[in-house]
Amino acid sequence: MRVATFGYQTWGHKTLDALINSHHDVVLAVTHPPSEHSYESIWSDSVEDLARAHDIPVHLAQRPDNELIERVKHAEPDIIVANNWRTWLPRELFDLPPHGTLNLHDSMLPKFTGFSPVIWALISGAPEVGLTAHRMDDELDTGDVLVQRAVPIGPTDTATDLVRATIDIIPAVLLESLDLIETGTAVWKPQNLADRTFFHKRADLDSQIDWSWPAEDIERLIRAQSDPYPNAYTYFRDRRLRITKATVSEGVYGGTPGRVFIHEGDGMVIVAGSDAYRGRNRGLVIERLRTDDGVEHSGKDFFPRGGGYLTSV
Helix, strand or coil: CEEEEEECHHHHHHHHHHHHCCCCEEEEEEECCCCCCCCCCCCCCCHHHHHHHCCCCEEECCCCCHHHHHHHHHHCCCEEEEECCCCCCCHHHHCCCCCCEEEEECCCCCCCEECCHHHHHHHHCCCEEEEEEEECCCCCCCCCEEEEEEEECCCCCCHHHHHHHHHHCHHHHHHHHHHHHHCCCCCCECCCHHHCCEECCCCHHHHECCCCCCHHHHHHHHHHCCCCCCCEEEEECCEEEEEEEEEEEEEECCCCCCEEEEEECCEEEECCCCCHHHCCCEEEEEEEEEECCCCEEEHHHHCCCCCCEEECC
Protein backbone atom coordinates (compact mmCIF):
# COMPACT_ATOMS: atom_id res chain seq x y z
CA MET A 1 0.00 0.00 0.00
CA ARG A 2 0.94 3.63 -0.45
CA VAL A 3 1.52 5.00 3.07
CA ALA A 4 1.91 8.51 4.46
CA THR A 5 3.36 8.70 7.97
CA PHE A 6 2.69 11.25 10.70
CA GLY A 7 5.27 10.72 13.44
CA TYR A 8 7.78 12.23 15.80
CA GLN A 9 10.74 11.23 17.97
CA THR A 10 11.88 7.60 18.28
CA TRP A 11 8.30 6.28 18.00
CA GLY A 12 7.81 7.91 14.61
CA HIS A 13 11.33 6.91 13.55
CA LYS A 14 10.75 3.24 14.42
CA THR A 15 7.43 3.31 12.56
CA LEU A 16 8.97 4.81 9.43
CA ASP A 17 11.90 2.38 9.57
CA ALA A 18 9.52 -0.59 9.76
CA LEU A 19 7.66 0.66 6.69
CA ILE A 20 10.87 1.29 4.76
CA ASN A 21 11.84 -2.34 5.39
CA SER A 22 8.42 -3.66 4.33
CA HIS A 23 6.80 -4.08 0.93
CA HIS A 24 4.77 -0.89 1.43
CA ASP A 25 5.59 2.35 -0.38
CA VAL A 26 6.09 5.40 1.86
CA VAL A 27 4.97 8.36 -0.21
CA LEU A 28 5.22 11.14 2.42
CA ALA A 29 6.67 11.58 5.92
CA VAL A 30 5.12 14.32 8.04
CA THR A 31 6.88 15.26 11.29
CA HIS A 32 7.31 18.08 13.80
CA PRO A 33 10.36 20.38 13.94
CA PRO A 34 12.80 19.58 16.79
CA SER A 35 11.76 20.81 20.25
CA GLU A 36 13.61 21.77 23.44
CA HIS A 37 10.73 20.59 25.66
CA SER A 38 12.18 18.26 28.32
CA TYR A 39 9.98 15.36 27.23
CA GLU A 40 10.53 15.93 23.50
CA SER A 41 14.32 16.37 23.46
CA ILE A 42 14.77 12.74 24.58
CA TRP A 43 13.96 9.65 22.52
CA SER A 44 14.72 12.10 19.72
CA ASP A 45 15.64 9.92 16.72
CA SER A 46 14.83 12.09 13.71
CA VAL A 47 11.99 11.11 11.39
CA GLU A 48 13.09 13.85 9.01
CA ASP A 49 16.68 12.56 8.73
CA LEU A 50 15.56 8.96 8.15
CA ALA A 51 13.08 9.99 5.46
CA ARG A 52 15.56 12.17 3.61
CA ALA A 53 18.17 9.39 3.73
CA HIS A 54 15.71 7.22 1.78
CA ASP A 55 14.54 9.96 -0.61
CA ILE A 56 11.08 10.09 0.96
CA PRO A 57 9.32 13.48 0.65
CA VAL A 58 9.17 15.28 4.03
CA HIS A 59 6.74 17.88 5.36
CA LEU A 60 7.45 19.70 8.65
CA ALA A 61 4.50 21.06 10.62
CA GLN A 62 3.53 21.87 14.20
CA ARG A 63 -0.16 21.33 13.43
CA PRO A 64 -2.29 20.69 10.34
CA ASP A 65 -3.04 23.50 7.90
CA ASN A 66 -4.25 23.82 4.32
CA GLU A 67 -0.73 23.36 2.96
CA LEU A 68 -0.39 20.02 4.76
CA ILE A 69 -3.79 18.81 3.59
CA GLU A 70 -2.91 19.63 -0.02
CA ARG A 71 0.44 17.87 0.37
CA VAL A 72 -1.26 14.69 1.56
CA LYS A 73 -3.83 14.88 -1.26
CA HIS A 74 -1.04 15.19 -3.79
CA ALA A 75 0.77 12.13 -2.33
CA GLU A 76 -2.37 9.98 -2.81
CA PRO A 77 -1.76 7.53 0.06
CA ASP A 78 -3.96 4.48 0.58
CA ILE A 79 -3.58 4.96 4.34
CA ILE A 80 -2.01 7.30 6.88
CA VAL A 81 -0.04 5.78 9.76
CA ALA A 82 0.43 8.00 12.81
CA ASN A 83 2.66 7.41 15.82
CA ASN A 84 3.46 10.12 18.38
CA TRP A 85 1.93 12.87 16.29
CA ARG A 86 1.50 15.60 18.92
CA THR A 87 -1.48 17.65 17.71
CA TRP A 88 -5.10 16.98 16.76
CA LEU A 89 -5.85 16.02 13.15
CA PRO A 90 -9.15 17.10 11.55
CA ARG A 91 -11.47 14.61 9.87
CA GLU A 92 -10.68 16.29 6.53
CA LEU A 93 -7.16 14.92 6.94
CA PHE A 94 -7.46 11.63 8.86
CA ASP A 95 -10.32 10.43 6.64
CA LEU A 96 -8.68 11.51 3.39
CA PRO A 97 -7.09 8.17 2.30
CA PRO A 98 -9.34 5.23 1.32
CA HIS A 99 -8.34 3.33 4.48
CA GLY A 100 -8.31 6.38 6.76
CA THR A 101 -5.64 6.75 9.46
CA LEU A 102 -4.15 4.01 11.63
CA ASN A 103 -2.82 5.41 14.90
CA LEU A 104 -0.34 3.62 17.17
CA HIS A 105 -0.68 4.47 20.86
CA ASP A 106 1.61 3.07 23.55
CA SER A 107 -0.98 1.80 26.00
CA MET A 108 -3.69 -0.82 26.17
CA LEU A 109 -6.56 1.44 25.15
CA PRO A 110 -8.96 2.57 26.48
CA LYS A 111 -6.63 2.78 29.49
CA PHE A 112 -4.04 5.59 29.54
CA THR A 113 -5.42 7.68 26.73
CA GLY A 114 -3.48 10.90 26.16
CA PHE A 115 0.11 11.74 26.99
CA SER A 116 3.11 9.89 28.50
CA PRO A 117 1.06 6.69 28.91
CA VAL A 118 4.00 4.47 29.90
CA ILE A 119 5.08 6.83 32.68
CA TRP A 120 1.55 7.28 34.00
CA ALA A 121 0.93 3.52 33.88
CA LEU A 122 4.02 2.80 35.97
CA ILE A 123 3.21 5.55 38.47
CA SER A 124 -0.37 4.36 38.86
CA GLY A 125 0.57 0.76 39.62
CA ALA A 126 -0.94 -0.71 36.45
CA PRO A 127 0.02 -4.34 35.74
CA GLU A 128 0.98 -3.72 32.10
CA VAL A 129 1.74 -1.29 29.35
CA GLY A 130 1.43 -2.07 25.68
CA LEU A 131 0.75 -0.90 22.15
CA THR A 132 -2.60 -0.40 20.41
CA ALA A 133 -3.22 0.03 16.69
CA HIS A 134 -6.58 1.77 16.26
CA ARG A 135 -8.55 3.75 13.70
CA MET A 136 -8.28 7.49 14.23
CA ASP A 137 -11.56 9.33 14.82
CA ASP A 138 -12.67 12.79 15.97
CA GLU A 139 -11.58 12.33 19.61
CA LEU A 140 -8.18 11.54 21.12
CA ASP A 141 -7.29 7.82 21.10
CA THR A 142 -10.93 6.67 21.08
CA GLY A 143 -11.21 4.92 17.69
CA ASP A 144 -11.90 1.25 17.04
CA VAL A 145 -9.05 -1.13 17.91
CA LEU A 146 -7.44 -3.50 15.41
CA VAL A 147 -4.36 -5.00 17.12
CA GLN A 148 -3.05 -4.83 20.70
CA ARG A 149 0.05 -6.25 22.39
CA ALA A 150 0.68 -6.07 26.15
CA VAL A 151 3.99 -5.73 27.99
CA PRO A 152 3.88 -6.71 31.69
CA ILE A 153 5.32 -4.29 34.25
CA GLY A 154 7.83 -6.03 36.53
CA PRO A 155 8.61 -5.02 40.12
CA THR A 156 11.88 -3.29 39.22
CA ASP A 157 11.06 -2.04 35.71
CA THR A 158 11.79 1.60 34.95
CA ALA A 159 9.99 3.80 32.45
CA THR A 160 13.10 3.52 30.27
CA ASP A 161 12.83 -0.29 30.25
CA LEU A 162 9.14 -0.16 29.38
CA VAL A 163 9.46 2.50 26.68
CA ARG A 164 12.13 0.43 24.98
CA ALA A 165 9.95 -2.67 25.23
CA THR A 166 6.94 -0.93 23.66
CA ILE A 167 9.07 0.64 20.92
CA ASP A 168 10.48 -2.79 20.09
CA ILE A 169 7.01 -4.17 19.27
CA ILE A 170 6.06 -1.33 16.89
CA PRO A 171 7.09 -3.19 13.70
CA ALA A 172 5.14 -6.35 14.57
CA VAL A 173 1.95 -4.51 15.55
CA LEU A 174 2.14 -2.12 12.62
CA LEU A 175 2.83 -4.68 9.90
CA GLU A 176 0.22 -7.13 11.22
CA SER A 177 -2.33 -4.32 11.16
CA LEU A 178 -1.47 -3.24 7.63
CA ASP A 179 -1.61 -6.85 6.41
CA LEU A 180 -5.12 -7.24 7.87
CA ILE A 181 -6.25 -3.98 6.24
CA GLU A 182 -4.65 -4.76 2.88
CA THR A 183 -6.17 -8.24 2.69
CA GLY A 184 -9.62 -7.07 3.79
CA THR A 185 -9.57 -9.28 6.92
CA ALA A 186 -9.40 -6.49 9.54
CA VAL A 187 -11.89 -6.80 12.41
CA TRP A 188 -12.29 -3.48 14.20
CA LYS A 189 -13.34 -3.60 17.86
CA PRO A 190 -15.05 -0.54 19.41
CA GLN A 191 -13.52 0.65 22.68
CA ASN A 192 -15.56 0.61 25.86
CA LEU A 193 -15.14 4.30 26.63
CA ALA A 194 -16.65 3.86 30.09
CA ASP A 195 -13.26 2.30 30.96
CA ARG A 196 -11.28 5.17 29.46
CA THR A 197 -8.61 6.89 31.58
CA PHE A 198 -7.20 10.15 30.19
CA PHE A 199 -3.85 11.63 31.29
CA HIS A 200 -2.36 15.07 30.67
CA LYS A 201 1.11 16.03 29.44
CA ARG A 202 3.81 15.84 32.07
CA ALA A 203 5.67 18.94 33.28
CA ASP A 204 8.42 19.60 35.81
CA LEU A 205 5.99 19.82 38.72
CA ASP A 206 4.76 16.29 38.03
CA SER A 207 8.21 14.94 38.95
CA GLN A 208 8.20 16.52 42.41
CA ILE A 209 7.92 14.01 45.26
CA ASP A 210 4.98 14.37 47.61
CA TRP A 211 5.99 12.72 50.88
CA SER A 212 2.35 12.31 51.86
CA TRP A 213 2.17 9.55 49.24
CA PRO A 214 2.78 5.97 50.46
CA ALA A 215 6.38 4.82 50.02
CA GLU A 216 5.27 2.22 47.45
CA ASP A 217 3.82 4.96 45.23
CA ILE A 218 6.89 7.19 45.58
CA GLU A 219 9.17 4.28 44.67
CA ARG A 220 7.18 3.77 41.43
CA LEU A 221 7.37 7.50 40.68
CA ILE A 222 11.15 7.31 40.96
CA ARG A 223 11.30 4.33 38.58
CA ALA A 224 8.94 6.19 36.22
CA GLN A 225 11.34 9.15 36.16
CA SER A 226 14.41 7.12 35.27
CA ASP A 227 17.18 8.57 33.09
CA PRO A 228 16.92 10.04 30.49
CA TYR A 229 13.65 11.46 31.88
CA PRO A 230 13.75 14.36 34.34
CA ASN A 231 14.22 12.56 37.66
CA ALA A 232 11.84 12.65 40.61
CA TYR A 233 13.06 15.36 42.94
CA THR A 234 12.73 16.84 46.41
CA TYR A 235 14.48 19.52 48.48
CA PHE A 236 16.76 19.27 51.50
CA ARG A 237 17.91 22.47 53.20
CA ASP A 238 17.41 24.55 50.03
CA ARG A 239 19.15 22.02 47.75
CA ARG A 240 17.28 20.10 45.07
CA LEU A 241 17.94 16.38 45.15
CA ARG A 242 17.09 14.16 42.19
CA ILE A 243 16.35 10.67 43.47
CA THR A 244 17.60 8.02 41.05
CA LYS A 245 17.27 4.81 43.07
CA ALA A 246 15.08 3.95 46.05
CA THR A 247 13.36 0.99 47.66
CA VAL A 248 10.54 0.48 50.12
CA SER A 249 11.86 -0.08 53.64
CA GLU A 250 11.81 -3.41 55.45
CA GLY A 251 10.89 -1.74 58.71
CA VAL A 252 7.80 0.25 59.68
CA TYR A 253 8.47 3.89 60.53
CA GLY A 254 6.19 6.51 62.02
CA GLY A 255 6.28 10.26 62.34
CA THR A 256 5.97 13.18 59.96
CA PRO A 257 6.15 12.67 56.15
CA GLY A 258 9.49 13.77 54.73
CA ARG A 259 11.50 13.21 57.91
CA VAL A 260 15.09 12.07 57.25
CA PHE A 261 15.16 9.26 59.79
CA ILE A 262 17.60 6.35 59.96
CA HIS A 263 19.91 4.18 57.85
CA GLU A 264 18.53 0.91 56.53
CA GLY A 265 20.39 -1.33 54.14
CA ASP A 266 22.24 0.81 51.59
CA GLY A 267 20.36 4.04 52.17
CA MET A 268 18.50 6.51 54.33
CA VAL A 269 14.88 5.98 55.35
CA ILE A 270 12.46 8.85 54.72
CA VAL A 271 9.12 8.74 56.53
CA ALA A 272 6.25 8.60 54.03
CA GLY A 273 2.46 8.58 53.90
CA SER A 274 -0.17 11.06 55.02
CA ASP A 275 -1.01 8.85 58.02
CA ALA A 276 2.59 8.11 58.99
CA TYR A 277 1.80 9.38 62.48
CA ARG A 278 -0.12 6.13 63.08
CA GLY A 279 3.11 4.13 62.82
CA ARG A 280 1.86 1.61 60.26
CA ASN A 281 3.78 2.63 57.12
CA ARG A 282 6.89 1.56 55.31
CA GLY A 283 9.38 4.30 54.61
CA LEU A 284 11.26 5.08 51.42
CA VAL A 285 14.94 4.14 51.44
CA ILE A 286 16.94 6.57 49.26
CA GLU A 287 19.89 4.62 47.86
CA ARG A 288 21.14 6.93 45.08
CA LEU A 289 20.64 10.62 44.38
CA ARG A 290 22.02 13.36 42.15
CA THR A 291 22.58 17.00 43.10
CA ASP A 292 22.12 19.87 40.66
CA ASP A 293 25.88 19.96 39.97
CA GLY A 294 25.48 16.53 38.38
CA VAL A 295 27.34 14.67 41.14
CA GLU A 296 26.00 11.23 42.11
CA HIS A 297 25.80 10.31 45.80
CA SER A 298 24.87 7.22 47.75
CA GLY A 299 22.07 7.75 50.22
CA LYS A 300 24.30 6.81 53.14
CA ASP A 301 27.06 9.21 52.12
CA PHE A 302 24.77 12.15 51.48
CA PHE A 303 22.83 11.55 54.70
CA PRO A 304 25.47 10.43 57.24
CA ARG A 305 22.85 10.69 60.00
CA GLY A 306 19.15 11.33 60.44
CA GLY A 307 17.63 14.72 60.99
CA GLY A 308 15.78 17.39 59.05
CA TYR A 309 13.03 17.09 56.45
CA LEU A 310 12.69 16.67 52.70
CA THR A 311 10.28 19.30 51.41
CA SER A 312 8.57 20.64 48.29
CA VAL A 313 10.45 23.98 48.34
